[in-house]
Amino acid sequence: MSKNYDRIENTTVWSPGPGCHGGCGVRVFLKDMPDGQPAKVVKIEADPCHPWNQGRTCSRLLAYTRYLYHPDRLLYPLKRVGERGEGKFERITWDEALDTVESKFKQFREESGAESVIFVQGTGRDINAPLTFLTYAYGSPNLSQLGLSGQSCYTPRITGACMVDGTLTVADCSQFFEKRYEDPRWEVPKYIVVWATNPGVGCPDGFQGHWVVDCMQRGSKLIVIDPRATWFSSRAEHFLQCRPGSDGALALGMLHLIIENEWYDSEFVEKWTQGLPELRERCKEYTPEEVERLTWVPKEVLYEATKAYAANRPSAIHWGMPIDMNPEATTVAQAIAMLWCLTGNFDVPGGNIASRGAFGIAMWPINQSQVLETYGAEFLEKINSKRIGAKEFPYIANTRLYIQPDLAVEQMLTGDPYKIRGTYIQTSNLLGGNAADLNKHYHALRNMEFNVVVDLFHNPTTMAIADIILPAACFTERNSIRVWHTPAQVIRKLHEPLGEARNDWEIDFELALRFDPKLREKYSKLEDFFDEKLKPSGHTFESLKAIGGWVFEKEGVSVPYRRYESGLLRPDGKPGFATPSGKVEFYSLNHEAWGLDPLPFYREPPESENVTPELMKKYPLVMVTGRRSPVYFHSEHRNIDWLREVDPFPIVEINPKIAKDRGLKDGDWCIIENDRGKFTRKVKYNISMNAKCVSVPHGWWPPEEKGEAPHYYGAWKYNCNKLVLSQVGSSSGYGGGAYKTVPVNVRRAEPGELDAFDEEVRELENA
Amino acid sequence: MRYGLAIDIEYCTGCNSCNIACKQEHGYDAGTFGMKVTELIYPGVAEKVQIDFLPFATTRCNLCAERVSGGEDTLPSCVRHCQGKCMAYGDENALFEAAKKMKRPVMYLK
């Protein structure tokens, strides 16, 4: 490329654009424009000096200019002028938009209490902090990933594992050190267990997937646990092709083998843990034979893989979102966390290490004690008493602060125990993305008096239910900070936003100050808030920007290893773990106090060959939704032409054996159905699925289709979640969204059937 | 002396960063490729389902002549951004040395 830029600026990613949870360092090539127009981004590259990504990055970031300058981007606040669904919106000023939101929500708060508004996020990115700030400034206890059954994304893993070792842990790929793989303190994991994830195609949860590949190149061997063969499984020493939803049984089977064969780290177990005898008893139920029956994994394979993991230290486990979608997901997480504790792989080089934000900074309160600290006891009590699901479920009352979303959608329809009147939905296209039981969510949102949606593009959610739409900015258009996990880094505004798009931090901040004017005494501008948060690093937003944008903690809470010895894991500074006993708890005292089973156990999916055999005769295939694509982030990016051509169609991956039995040719449009509904997909022959399962990527709503009712960009035509139950799948309250265990049949489409989906939506609208 | 690319298929994850990096560098529209990545799913040895990706340097690949000779970067855009860190760029001798260290190398000489 010839030099068509004026300057190169550095920043970090973690906001609209690539859509991810990662923190890539990037170099942005800018061309200054005449007449006060915003500078133009002509190119975007990875920053070779940034320790997170070390010069590389994903296709979505490299296609950023196509996203930023996409002609369909929402650039002005809009209000709905026609009926909901008609797709008629009119441009309004920011003042009018924010005044409307303010007055409506204040009216709801006065008349029905702040709990009558649910604040909704999607996967989060860096809007977790602003949305929480806004929700609590308004005073609502109801913060949620509404639509996502069981809040089944990371929350169950984090909260469940915390019962065991008191903390969030991640596979150690040297990410906490500035020098990364060169840091002498780090060790290469001998084995990495890649459990229910395909890390090469995404950067989930503050973890760049290709770090696993880096470790492979440095000698790590792989154990892969997945119903589907993946790039990683074909490079694995052990591949456990399990039945979807059976991870709990597998983990318990592994624990059983480790305990009975005494493959555990006896020194660590003796000094730092409690409850092994009880756990041993419990695991006796999970014999290799029983585990083979439940998981489809041959017992010899289970034995060899377990031994390889346990006998070769250090080894690490990297886990994925399907864990959260297991029935009783929190207990599955518990069992898996016990694996790294039992084997002495906790917070050691190359193991699973405790993760802390750089300098111990928490950008937003994510648990009870942090709310207490920030907002005080009275506020905490108020939100605990009203949070949807807190009465019924101990984790929702005592751990994280999200509501139980399956109860919430029910409550939006029934008004019981109190009326929900509005939603504030921030960058979450739930109707085109994660909402289980699509029709139910559609009706619930239609039942609201007022819905605000903040987003970057129209999508099925804006079209079907938005009353006000606020346009969010992309990452080069906004300021923010990122401390998840390390380093502490700034996201810098490099040019004025297009049109009137606004940093969603600014949007939420402004609204928060309107709902709670006292905040104005503390913060005159957003950067004051950033400065307050950054204090432990010794930096301000501006000074961190000035030194290049990021800084690692040299010593302290975010620096591994063996922090249970130094007291860095407990709030009281004593050695040990942040659990009631101060030890790793194989027998959970919290669970005992809350009336939950203190030991891990396995529960079948709500519908399966073992619990609903009759149903499985009718719908003999297990649909596993949600496999990732390297060019998309959930329901985004289908409108980016460079990316779309790599993965062009809403497909179903199906083993040719079962496809042929059904008269389905590669490339045919087929029907996938169960008693809850049907949708269509293009058949892709793929031997990576076994002959009992089909894989269906989620989040498909082709943006080139019509947006207004009854089309909604094909959301009712291609959306696999129509067939997914919305139900509470976990006695803790978190986890168990049954997205991976859906009994279905796949058949040829009848003539005319593919054109009849609009009719379904018409019926919904009239209902 | 010829120049080219060597790629270790063992570590190519099919992430398509090379494809998009090339499009961005050269301003190509969708449908035009300097590097095209093909997915290969086939029965491998020992009944293993093998999943590989083959990045193919098309006739449009000019090894980022302008970028590399203009001093903007020492590496072509695809090599710089390769997520699997499995691509090498250089002259034929250097490439052959690099390929010898790779598990399953493919080489493109221009």
Ligand code: SF4
């Ligand atoms: S998805 Fe990963 S590689 Fe892409 S921008 Fe985000 S962190 Fe970087």
Ligand code: SF4
């Ligand atoms: S070397 Fe340059 S031109 Fe060739 S494929 Fe890579 S990016 Fe494209």
Ligand code: SF4
């Ligand atoms: S960028 Fe590298 S890892 Fe990704 S597809 Fe291209 S060659 Fe493979």
